Structure formats: structure tokens, C-alpha cells
Amino acid sequence: MASTNDASSVGRVAIVGTGSRGLMFVNGVAQRPGMTIVAFCEPNTVRAQYYNDHLESLKQPRVPVYPPEQFREMLLKERVDIAVITCIDALHDRYILPALKEGVRVISEKPMTTDVEKCRAINQAVKRYNGDLTVTFNYRYNPVHEAVKRLIAGGEIGTVLSVHFEWLLDTVHGADYFRRWHRSKSNSGGLMVHKSGHHFDLVNWWIDANPVEVAGMGRTAFYGAENGKRYGWAKDYERARGSDAAKGDPFAIHLDDEPVLKSLYADAEKADGYHRDQNVFAPDIGIEDDMALLVRYDSGVTMTYHLTAYSPWEGYRVMFNGSHGRLELEVVESKFREPAGPQITGGMVHGTEAMANAGGVRISVHPLWQRPYEVPVEYEHAGHGGGDSRMLSVLFGPRPGEEVDKGDASKQKAGVRDGTNALAVGLAANESFKTGRFVKIVDLNLEG
Incomplete structure (x- = not known):
């Protein structure tokens, strides 16, 4: 072989x-x-x-x-x-x-x-x-993220000193992690491991630094049985398929309405009993939906990070404070959701389709003692912002008639060290959630 x-x-x-x-x-x-x-x-x-x-x-x-x-x-x-x-x-x-x-x-x-x-x-x-x-x-290969990488590497704001990262998952996409196997930490490691690997890898890559210490607070603030009753969102069903109670629930997913999900999950239940459409306000939710972190890097950079999985809109804001200015990124993947509008689909879950009510992207640079300016950038809402197709080109070579993508991400392959560094922040965060203490990544001995 x-x-x-x-x-x-x-x-x-x-x-x-x-x-x-x-x-x-x-x-x-x-x-x-x-x-x-x-x-x-x-x-x-x-x-x-x-x-x-x-x-x-x-x-x-x-x-x-x-x-x-x-x-x-x-x-x-x-x-x-x-x-x-x-x-x-x-x-x-x-x-x-x-x-x-x-x-x-x-x-x-x-x-x-x-x-x-x-x-x-x-x-x-x-x-x-x-x-x-x-x-x-795949988010490394998103052209917007590559533009941020080039600006930082080119010294546009000098030396990066601190980062603030806010990620918002909405009540369709965010809720989806509480309907399926991800809701069990033994399967997914929770959102700090499963979803935030995206975000932590981006920061590691953007600032070219390794995380060394993490402190965090996380809780299930919105989903789960007690919260559903407390805030008035709970409906009485285990899974949506065949349930009258789920028909009026904006948090429910209806597998039979989406051909790919029906084929992969509804029709496949008879083989393994897995239900892809469970109630997000059930008593067995085992992962957090609201997480706040403080991360220190070997370069001295500190990052404050917050992930919310029950937001009315979806997207993220990242702010880099540097010795010579500030860089701000805002991406609005979905401006809002409507209960009577399109429910989640397989493509919307995995970024192959643009979300309903897609918004815009803005990169701005604020130099010290100068006027701020915006950096023009084009954004593709499908395929993880264009990252999927570019990643496939790097992994498998170009398609006929194309050249392999030569963007910034292709110059820095995400290997085992990158996978470990992204995972390190999430694992340390989970440990900090349990102990209430700062966790030094070296103490985890992830590389053996």
C-alpha cells in the first residue's frame, strides 16, 4: 500500500x-x-x-x-x-x-x-x-480566514497581543448537537472538543502559537429538561418522528421532510435503532451549551472565548489587538431564523448549503493614529465559506482542468500536531469545567 x-x-x-x-x-x-x-x-x-x-x-x-x-x-x-x-x-x-x-x-x-x-x-x-x-x-481553507492570516502575518497590526473570539450557534444549527449522538460527552467530548476544534485551530494557525494554559466555565444553560420547563420551550416527546407534540416545536427536526436525512437516518433506524431527531429538552442532555474560556499561548497572547449554542442568529466575531492596531472579523452566517421557515437540512448542518437568511462578512483594520479601513473580501456561504472545495483540492489534488489551490492553508498542512493543539484547548477546558482550576496543557501529556 x-x-x-x-x-x-x-x-x-x-x-x-x-x-x-x-x-x-x-x-x-x-x-x-x-x-x-x-x-x-x-x-x-x-x-x-x-x-x-x-x-x-x-x-x-x-x-x-x-x-x-x-x-x-x-x-x-x-x-x-x-x-x-x-x-x-x-x-x-x-x-x-x-x-x-x-x-x-x-x-x-x-x-x-x-x-x-x-x-x-x-x-x-x-x-x-x-x-x-x-x-x-476545513475552515483554514476559507478565503476569508486566509485573508486574516495574511494580514496578521504581514504585520498589519504589528505583534498580536490578545484575541477575543465569540461564536454563536443558532437555535437550528446549535440545537442540532442536542438532537443527535453529540449530546453525549462520551461520544463527542462536548462542544469544546467537537465544534470548537474549528475555532481553536483557527486561532493557533492565525497567530502561529501553541496553547499552554486554559481556564473555563461551562454549563447547560438553555437545553435539557429543567431549562426547557423553566423557560417555557419544553414539549413532551422523546423523538420528533411520529409525535404530534413535535409538529409545533420549532426546535424539532423532521427527517421525513429532507430526502438525504430520511435516507441516511429515518430509513436506517431499523438497522441500529439510532434516532437522529431526539428532543433537545430531554433529561439526558450531557453536554454544555454555554462556555467561556481564558487561554494563554506560548507567545504570551491571551484569548477570551465564548461559545453560545442557543443564539437567535449564527456567526462569529474575532478581534485581534496588536502592538500597532486592531483587526476585527465579523461573519454573519444566518441573520435570524423563522419557526415557519426552512428547518435544518443535511446541507445546512454541514455547511454545504447556505443557511436561511444568510448575512455578510466584514474585515476591518484599525491602525494606531490612523483612520480605520475595511478589507474587501468575497464570501461563499456554502461549503464552509468555500473551504470544503479548496481543502479537497489540497488533499486529493485538483479536479480535471483545475490547478491545486495554492492558498495560505495549503502551505501549512494540518497534521497530528495541529490536531493535538486544537484538541488540547477543548480537553483542558473540559477539565477546567470539572475542577474550577486553570489547567496546564503540558500536564495532560497529550503527545506521550
Whole structure:
């Protein structure tokens, strides 16, 4: 089996996990003639069938489906060059470790994994087998984020001294993490690990620094049974499908109304009993929805960070204070949501479609003793701001007639160190939530 260390348009690819996110990789591989999907690894036979049907619709041959316990057999028998890991976050290590041992190039969805022990094991395996592991931080490839990277690296505001980052998930997208497997911290690590890996990696990359200490406070302030009753949002149902109570609930997702979600989840329930449309105000919510952090970096930079998962609008604001000025970024992904409007879809969950009521983007620079100015930038609301297509170009090579994207992100591959640094902030935050203390990342011993 070949292992490549740069973008290649030739390779035999296996996809692990057949949820909605994995379809992006299937489509990306199918668009590159030298690359081939050779297998799926998935315990749910109905979802695997949907993936094979999708392959046929792309004029690609159907491929064998292997259960998780036959993963190593799949690697050997199908001569896999690249394993793409898109399953439940807490299971990533089960596939990353044996793939690295067999010399297979690994591409893992973020986060790389979900706890300290698994992170340490992955780092040790990369060292032991000289493994090739990429973590898909697609927000790096977003042209707006690349513009911020260039401004900071070019010294537009001098030396960065502090950062403030506010991320708002709305009551459609944010609520979705409380309907599905992510609501259990044992599956996802909570939003500090699952979602915020996006944000922490961006800051690490933007300021070219490593996090060293974290303090945080987090709680379930809005979702869950007690909060639902307290604020008057609770409805009496376990899951939306087949429930009259869910029909009038703006927080409910209706799988039968969206073809992809119906095929991947509603129709697949009979295979594993997984319900994708659970009540966000249920008593078993196990993750936080309101989180505040203070992070210190080895460069001396400090960051204040706040994530809210129940906002009326969705987007983020980032402010960089420097020795010679200030840089501000504001991205409005959805200005507001309407109860009678479009409910969430698979594309809206994963950024392949623009959200309803999409807003704008603004980058402004405020030099000391000078007039502020705005930096012109174009923003694509679908595909994670254009990041997905550019990332696929870097990972798998360009499509026919295109050149590989040469943006800032392609010059700094997100490998195991980057995956670990992003994960470090989230894991330290979770520890701080429990202990109420500052947590030094070196004490976690994530690299082993």
C-alpha cells in the first residue's frame, strides 16, 4: 500500500462512516479520475446501501462494505492507500491506529479524537510508524480566514497581543448537537472538543502559537429538561418522528421532510435503532451549551472565548489587538431564523448549503493614529465559506482542468500536531469545567 505525503490525484480510498459528512469525500474522490472509492466500513447496512446507490448515481462502481471488526482485513484485501475517517468522534482512534500501522495515509474528520488517552495513543502511533495523518480543518481553507492570516502575518497590526473570539450557534444549527449522538460527552467530548476544534485551530494557525494554559466555565444553560420547563420551550416527546407534540416545536427536526436525512437516518433506524431527531429538552442532555474560556499561548497572547449554542442568529466575531492596531472579523452566517421557515437540512448542518437568511462578512483594520479601513473580501456561504472545495483540492489534488489551490492553508498542512493543539484547548477546558482550576496543557501529556 502506498503512502503519500502531499496532494495526489491517484489513490485507492476507503470511507469509514456513512453519515451525511462522508458524502463530501465520496463526491470529491469521484470527481478525480485517478482516484477510486474501493470500500466502505460501516455497521449500518441501510446507510451503506445508500452510499453505494450514491456511487452509482455518480457513475462509479458499487464497492464492498465491511463491518468495523473487519477494518484491517479491508485495508489489506482492498489495497487501501487512503482511509478517510468520518464516523463518531469517539471512535476515530479505532481506525486511525491500525491504518497507521499498515502504512495507510489517514485523513480524519475533526476533531482527531475525544479524550487524553486516545490523543496520546494517536501521537505515539504517528511517531512509531512514521505515519501520515491529516486532520480536516476545513475552515483554514476559507478565503476569508486566509485573508486574516495574511494580514496578521504581514504585520498589519504589528505583534498580536490578545484575541477575543465569540461564536454563536443558532437555535437550528446549535440545537442540532442536542438532537443527535453529540449530546453525549462520551461520544463527542462536548462542544469544546467537537465544534470548537474549528475555532481553536483557527486561532493557533492565525497567530502561529501553541496553547499552554486554559481556564473555563461551562454549563447547560438553555437545553435539557429543567431549562426547557423553566423557560417555557419544553414539549413532551422523546423523538420528533411520529409525535404530534413535535409538529409545533420549532426546535424539532423532521427527517421525513429532507430526502438525504430520511435516507441516511429515518430509513436506517431499523438497522441500529439510532434516532437522529431526539428532543433537545430531554433529561439526558450531557453536554454544555454555554462556555467561556481564558487561554494563554506560548507567545504570551491571551484569548477570551465564548461559545453560545442557543443564539437567535449564527456567526462569529474575532478581534485581534496588536502592538500597532486592531483587526476585527465579523461573519454573519444566518441573520435570524423563522419557526415557519426552512428547518435544518443535511446541507445546512454541514455547511454545504447556505443557511436561511444568510448575512455578510466584514474585515476591518484599525491602525494606531490612523483612520480605520475595511478589507474587501468575497464570501461563499456554502461549503464552509468555500473551504470544503479548496481543502479537497489540497488533499486529493485538483479536479480535471483545475490547478491545486495554492492558498495560505495549503502551505501549512494540518497534521497530528495541529490536531493535538486544537484538541488540547477543548480537553483542558473540559477539565477546567470539572475542577474550577486553570489547567496546564503540558500536564495532560497529550503527545506521550
